[in-house]
Amino acid sequence: MSVEGQIDWRTKGFWWPGPAVDAADFVAAGHHLFSAAFTWPTLVVRRTAIEHNIRTLADFCARHGLAFAPHVKTTMAPSLIAAQVAAGAWGVTVATASQALAVRAMGLPRVVLASQVLDPAPLRWAAGEAEHGFDFLFQVDSTSGVAIAADALRTAPGDRPLRVLVELGYPGGRTGCRTLAELAEVAAAVDAAPRLDLAGVAAYEGGLPEPAQAAAFLDRVRAATRDLGERGLLPAEVVVAAGGSAYFDIVAERLADQWLPGHRLTTVLRSGAYVSHDDGFYRLRTPFRRLPDEGFLDAAIEVWAQVLSTPEAGLVIVGMGRRDVPCDEGLPEPAWVRRPDGTVVPAHGLRVTRVNDHHGFVATEGVTPVRPGDLIGFGISHPCTAFDKWRAIPVVDDDRVVVDVLQTYF
Structure with a gap:
C-alpha cells in the first residue's frame, strides 16, 4: 500500500494543530492509535483483515472460474484498489460517472x-x-x-x-x-x-x-x-x-x-463490501456462512469514540453519530471498552440504540461499567456507507500502530 496526501487541521479524526505533515512522514513516525496524534471519534481499518479479505475472495474467484471486478465504490481508496488489482482483478466496478473518472485517473x-x-x-x-x-x-x-x-x-x-x-x-x-x-x-x-x-x-x-x-x-x-x-x-x-x-x-x-x-x-x-467486511449486515449474510470450508472474511473496520456522559442509569452517550458511522443497515456494535489507563475489557451488556449527528445512545445493562472519558471500540454494519464519511483513514497493525493512511475520493 502506498501513502499519499497530507495530515493537518482539516483531517478528521487526526489531532494535528501544527503545520501540515506528509502522510508518509506521519506513518514513518510510528504513531499509536491511542497517542496524542488522534482525537475522537476515529475510524481505522486493520491491515491484516484487509489483506486477508482481498486474498480470500481472489482465491474464491480463481477456484470457481470467475473474473473479478470488485465494486470499488465501497472504499474509493487508491491504495486498496491497487491491492485488489494486484491480487488479480480483471477490472473494477464503479457506481457513478464521477467514480469512473476517478479510477481512470488512478490508471485503471x-x-x-x-x-x-x-x-x-x-x-x-x-x-x-x-x-x-x-x-x-x-x-x-x-x-x-x-x-x-x-x-x-x-x-x-x-x-x-x-x-x-x-x-x-x-x-x-x-x-x-x-x-x-x-x-x-x-x-x-x-x-x-x-x-x-x-x-x-x-x-x-x-x-x-x-x-x-x-x-x-x-x-x-x-x-x-x-x-x-x-x-x-x-x-x-x-x-x-x-x-x-x-x-x-x-x-x-x-x-x-x-x-x-x-x-x-x-x-x-x-462484490465490493467484502474488502472490509463488517460486524453487522454482511457478517450475517456472507456466503461463507453457507460455505465454511471455502474460507471466511474478517471485519476490518473499528470506530473508537469517547464516552461523553452517563446522564442516567442504563444510558451512555458517546461522541459518535451518523456523520461518523453508517446507520442505514444496522447500528454500530460495541466490542471493547478502553479505560484511560490503557486497560481494555470486552463491552459486555452495551448496545447502540440510536445515533444523532454527533452523538450515539448506548444502552447498558451494567455488565461492563462505563465512565466518562472511557473509549468504546465499535464494529460497524454496512461498509459501503462508512468509508465515504472519512477522507483519511488510518490503517493499523495488530498492535494498533499506524502503518498506512488511506485517502478516499468519493
Whole structure:
C-alpha cells in the first residue's frame, strides 16, 4: 500500500494543530492509535483483515472460474484498489460517472459502470479514453438509454465503440429490464446503434432477501443470455456480470463455466463490501456462512469514540453519530471498552440504540461499567456507507500502530 496526501487541521479524526505533515512522514513516525496524534471519534481499518479479505475472495474467484471486478465504490481508496488489482482483478466496478473518472485517473485500464449513463459528457469522455485503450463497459435497460448514448457518441472523438451490457432486473428491484422480451428489444437497439457494441448481460441479485430467490433470478439471467445468443445478438466473446457480497456463491454456482453455446463466456463477479467486511449486515449474510470450508472474511473496520456522559442509569452517550458511522443497515456494535489507563475489557451488556449527528445512545445493562472519558471500540454494519464519511483513514497493525493512511475520493 502506498501513502499519499497530507495530515493537518482539516483531517478528521487526526489531532494535528501544527503545520501540515506528509502522510508518509506521519506513518514513518510510528504513531499509536491511542497517542496524542488522534482525537475522537476515529475510524481505522486493520491491515491484516484487509489483506486477508482481498486474498480470500481472489482465491474464491480463481477456484470457481470467475473474473473479478470488485465494486470499488465501497472504499474509493487508491491504495486498496491497487491491492485488489494486484491480487488479480480483471477490472473494477464503479457506481457513478464521477467514480469512473476517478479510477481512470488512478490508471485503471478496465472499468464496469454498473448503472445507466444518461449524461452525454461522460459518454463522450469515455469514447475519447477508449481511443487510448480504455475498456469501459456500462449498462442500459431501455431503448431511450440506448438512444441517448448513441446520440452523445455522434460528436465524440475517434471511432472506437463503447461496450454495453443490457441489464436484467426483477419486479420491485432497482434498475434493469423486467421481462426477457424487453431485454431482447434493448439488446437489438444496442446492436443497431452506431458506436455501441453489445458485450453481454448484467444483473444485480443482492437486493433479494433469500438465497433461493437469488438463485431463481440468476437462472433467469442465464436463460436471458442464451435467448440473446439464439437471436444472434451476442458477440463471440460475451460478458455476464453479476454479484454483490451476499450471494457470490450462488453467482458461481449458476453463472460460472462455459454454458453459452457458440460463445466464449467471461462471468464477472462485482462484490465490493467484502474488502472490509463488517460486524453487522454482511457478517450475517456472507456466503461463507453457507460455505465454511471455502474460507471466511474478517471485519476490518473499528470506530473508537469517547464516552461523553452517563446522564442516567442504563444510558451512555458517546461522541459518535451518523456523520461518523453508517446507520442505514444496522447500528454500530460495541466490542471493547478502553479505560484511560490503557486497560481494555470486552463491552459486555452495551448496545447502540440510536445515533444523532454527533452523538450515539448506548444502552447498558451494567455488565461492563462505563465512565466518562472511557473509549468504546465499535464494529460497524454496512461498509459501503462508512468509508465515504472519512477522507483519511488510518490503517493499523495488530498492535494498533499506524502503518498506512488511506485517502478516499468519493
